[in-house]
Amino acid sequence: MTSRFHYDLVALVIFTVVIVFGVPALMNYDGFELNTFARYLALAIVSMALALSWGTAGLLNLGQAATFGMGSYAMAMHLKLRASNGLPDFMGWNNVPELPLIWMPFESLAFTLLAGLLIPAFVGGLIAIFMFRARIAGVFVAIITLAFLVAFQLLVIDQQGLTGGQNGLTGLAQLSLPGWTVDPYSMGFYYLVAGCLAVALAVGVYLTHSKFGLVLRAIREDADRTRFFGYNVATYQTAVFCISAALAGWAGMLYTMVLEFASPTYMGVSFSLAIVIWCAVGGRESVIAAAFGAIIVNMLEGRLSDVFVEGWHLMLGVIFVLVVMFMPRGIYGLLSELAAKLRRAGRQGNAASIDPSSKTQLETGQEQ
Amino acid sequence: MKRRDFLGGVGAVGTAGILSTPALLTSASRALAQGNDIPVGLLFSLTGAVAVVESTLHDAALMAIEEINAAGGIHGRQLRPIIEDPASDPATYADRARRLMIRDKCVSVFGSYTSASRQAVLPVTEQRKNLYWYPTLYEGRECSRNVMYGGAVPNQQQDELIPWAIENFGPRFYMIGNNYVYPKEENNYCKTLLSEYGGEVVHEEYVPLGHSDFSSVINRIRSEQPDVIFATVVGDSDVAFARQYHAAELDPAKMPVVSLTRSEVEVKAIGGEAAAGHFSSAPYFMGHDTPENEKFVEAYKSRYGADQVTHFVSEAAYFQVYQFKAALEKLDPANITPETIRDAAVGLTLNAPQGEILIDENLHTHLWPKIGQWQTNGQAEVLVESTERIAPKPYAAYDGQTCTGEGLVKA
Numbered sequence: 001m002t003s004r005f006h007y008d009l010v011a012l013v014i015f016t017v018v019i020v021f022g023v024p025a026l027m028n029y030d031g032f033e034l035n036t037f038a039r040y041l042a043l044a045i046v047s048m049a050l051a052l053s054w055g056t057a058g059l060l061n062l063g064q065a066a067t068f069g070m071g072s073y074a075m076a077m078h079l080k081l082r083a084s085n086g087l088p089d090f091m092g093w094n095n096v097p098e099l100p101l102i103w104m105p106f107e108s109l110a111f112t113l114l115a116g117l118l119i120p121a122f123v124g125g126l127i128a129i130f131m132f133r134a135r136i137a138g139v140f141v142a143i144i145t146l147a148f149l150v151a152f153q154l155l156v157i158d159q160q161g162l163t164g165g166q167n168g169l170t171g172l173a174q175l176s177l178p179g180w181t182v183d184p185y186s187m188g189f190y191y192l193v194a195g196c197l198a199v200a201l202a203v204g205v206y207l208t209h210s211k212f213g214l215v216l217r218a219i220r221e222d223a224d225r226t227r228f229f230g231y232n233v234a235t236y237q238t239a240v241f242c243i244s245a246a247l248a249g250w251a252g253m254l255y256t257m258v259l260e261f262a263s264p265t266y267m268g269v270s271f272s273l274a275i276v277i278w279c280a281v282g283g284r285e286s287v288i289a290a291a292f293g294a295i296i297v298n299m300l301e302g303r304l305s306d307v308f309v310e311g312w313h314l315m316l317g318v319i320f321v322l323v324v325m326f327m328p329r330g331i332y333g334l335l336s337e338l339a340a341k342l343r344r345a346g347r348q349g350n351a352a353s354i355d356p357s358s359k360t361q362l363e364t365g366q367e368q
Numbered sequence: 369m370k371r372r373d374f375l376g377g378v379g380a381v382g383t384a385g386i387l388s389t390p391a392l393l394t395s396a397s398r399a400l401a402q403g404n405d406i407p408v409g410l411l412f413s414l415t416g417a418v419a420v421v422e423s424t425l426h427d428a429a430l431m432a433i434e435e436i437n438a439a440g441g442i443h444g445r446q447l448r449p450i451i452e453d454p455a456s457d458p459a460t461y462a463d464r465a466r467r468l469m470i471r472d473k474c475v476s477v478f479g480s481y482t483s484a485s486r487q488a489v490l491p492v493t494e495q496r497k498n499l500y501w502y503p504t505l506y507e508g509r510e511c512s513r514n515v516m517y518g519g520a521v522p523n524q525q526q527d528e529l530i531p532w533a534i535e536n537f538g539p540r541f542y543m544i545g546n547n548y549v550y551p552k553e554e555n556n557y558c559k560t561l562l563s564e565y566g567g568e569v570v571h572e573e574y575v576p577l578g579h580s581d582f583s584s585v586i587n588r589i590r591s592e593q594p595d596v597i598f599a600t601v602v603g604d605s606d607v608a609f610a611r612q613y614h615a616a617e618l619d620p621a622k623m624p625v626v627s628l629t630r631s632e633v634e635v636k637a638i639g640g641e642a643a644a645g646h647f648s649s650a651p652y653f654m655g656h657d658t659p660e661n662e663k664f665v666e667a668y669k670s671r672y673g674a675d676q677v678t679h680f681v682s683e684a685a686y687f688q689v690y691q692f693k694a695a696l697e698k699l700d701p702a703n704i705t706p707e708t709i710r711d712a713a714v715g716l717t718l719n720a721p722q723g724e725i726l727i728d729e730n731l732h733t734h735l736w737p738k739i740g741q742w743q744t745n746g747q748a749e750v751l752v753e754s755t756e757r758i759a760p761k762p763y764a765a766y767d768g769q770t771c772t773g774e775g776l777v778k779a
Contacts, residue, residue: 031470032466032467032470032471033471035466036463036466036467039463090549093509093549093552093553094552154576157547157548157576157577158547158576160547160548160549160552165547165548165549166483166484166547166548166549166577167483167484167487167548167549168458168484168487170487170488170490170491171487171490171491172491259459259462259463259488259491260462260491260492261458261462261487261488261490261491263458263459263484263488265457265458265459265484266459270457271459302463305452305453305464306467309414309451309452309453310414310453312453313415313455
């Protein structure tokens with residue numbers, strides 16, 4: 001076990017304890033506050049999903065909102081069918097005579113949950129195969145994913161009979177699991193979202209510290225060199241894209257449950273860029289930091305808009321500019337620099353020792 | 369390296385400073401009741417895509433609240449407006465609506481311009497049995513017991529308009545709208561009226577929201593030579609459409625655009641020259657001659673600037689606050705809840721700027737439809753005024769469905 005892995009495990013445990021036990025106590029177990037915070041936690045999942053592909057593998061996916069939206073619509077379709085007797089109301093308005101084939105399987109909860117993960121993964125995988133087989137890298141990945149996002153959102157808005165168009169899917173039922181109807185203002189729901197985030201983070205931490213994560217970091221630093229070592233770069237990139245898309249879909253499903261509707265704005269460019277900002281503020285090198293970034297930015301947005309009704313947008317913008325200028329690696333970067341400085345200070349008496357951080361890096365490689 | 373560290377430090381301290389600003393930490397105090405006043409929410413976008421129109425609704429509603437407060441409030445209690453800016457984003461609407469209805473315990477919330485934002489607010493409104501006052505004209509086909517609909521539904525805008533247009537210009541209609549539920553629904557209703565009065569649809573076309581290049585539409589209009597252009601284009605799209613229509617030198621006397629969505633705000637952006645000669649159907653125009661309207665327009669202009677305009681949605685945003693006041697005055701001050709307000713509001717009449725309006729038991733509003741022709745000065749000349757107040761039928765296009773005081777009834 002490397003020390004870096006150690007730190008991340010400790011951070012994960014602290015983070016989980018705080019969101020599961022600390023936050024509800026701090027919020028006085030108030031339904032409204034918990035619902036608001038559950039929203040932040042759902043967004044934290046999509047932010048950490050982006051950190052996985054962006055921070056670890058260097059693939060800036062500006063289309064993250066598209067896969068998020070797929071998950072969110074999958075859940076909304078299920079809840080809409082539960083809420084309506086037969087044909088969902090908006091289909092009648094759009095002169096759709098009977099339930100379209102693609103809606104039918106969403107009657108089943110099991111299918112919906114699977115679809116919310118696998119459809120985004122599949123679509124993400126398709127784009128990834130197309131991009132990474134062709135060895136597309138860098139800014140072009142961002143451009144292609146952004147273009148996909150825009151096209152996908154237009155398609156969703158245009159297919160009103162299937163998707164509800166601009167208004168999205170509204171008038172949803174509450175999710176009913178065997179023996180439990182999920183009320184988005186309940187403690188149970190909060191724990192559900194917090195638990196999902198903890199599991200997603202555990203998966204993320206595991207992946208980044210596995211051999212898989214190491215290869216991804218190698219690809220990020222120098223794809224050609226990794227290729228010469230005999231690794232199939234495209235396969236690794238595609239895999240991380242799929243996993244990231246599935247996590248985003250998962251976040252989308254929870255988000256629909258929090259807000260009780262699905263809207264095409266969940267697949268908007270501004271939402272997608274917001275995910276990038278959360279990730280950047282927290283620190284894209286660590287999935288936990290990225291999740292933390294999403295929570296902190298959304299809390300800040302909530303607070304700022306509460307106090308300064310006019311101009312909160314502007315303030316948020318100024319803060320982002322400052323972060324990018326002075327904390328390019330986010331809060332995580334700031335903390336790790338601080339830690340490195342402390343370590344350096346502590347070592348001054350012992351000049352002969354080797355720089356531990358570079359040694360750790362080597363160890364990570366050899367151990368797995 | 370040194371300098372960078374320093375700057376990084378400054379940045380961190382700065383961020384921390386902002387985070388710990390006392391105002392931010394004590395923000396919850398705004399939520400606490402301040403004595404005996406009545407908290408009401410204002411949920412109109414002040415920023416973002418639809419802010420140009422929606423902020424005028426905010427202005428009108430806020431003006432009404434302050435007028436009421438200046439006149440002594442309701443039962444001697446002041447209204448306390450709690451303002452939120454949902455930034456034209458449905459998810460933000462949902463979030464802010466929760467704040468207003470759950471945390472701040474508003475007894476009513478006034479808000480929304482677009483249908484998408486109203487729908488985003490509906491789940492929490494219905495679940496918490498709050499009351500949402502929605503001032504915009506809309507496509508109908510909704511029958512919530514927790515929304516007060518102040519705008520026109522299709523039958524109120526079209527019943528008079530369509531036969532009038534057929535008689536004056538001819539039976540061949542060209543339908544152009546943005547691609548979402550409102551235009552489709554208005555067109556659905558228009559088609560039933562056309563078949564009743566012997567009109568026909570020569571072409572039906574939808575462009576994406578925000579679309580701004582209408583050259584192919586205009587070419588088709590030119591080749592089809594319809595009698596009437598029936599327009600449900602909204603916002604920036606409508607401005608672009610009107611300007612390009614004018615630039616293409618299509619004559620409003622031969623092929624007029626008859627719009628359900630064009631108001632004084634859009635005409636201000638289009639320019640009076642380009643808008644002149646075309647028509648709109650609405651329950652209110654700024655130039656309408658009643659004492660209530662004179663007072664409203666004068667107060668609005670003196671407060672927000674002489675170049676500002678009032679229009680059929682801001683009028684509703686304004687009178688809805690007075691409807692709220694009238695409902696509260698009927699109630700026992702100790703028993704003010706969203707549901708008692710709703711029940712007290714049903715059947716209320718009020719002298720609004722457009723005329724005497726009435727709240728139906730289906731929570732929509734009985735209005736006075738008018739047809740106006742735009743002039744070069746940006747105002748409309750009212751050509752036709754309904755002789756009677758028209759009842760709202762949100763399900764007019766659907767046989768066997770009626771929105772009643774008990775909700776939607778299917779025959």
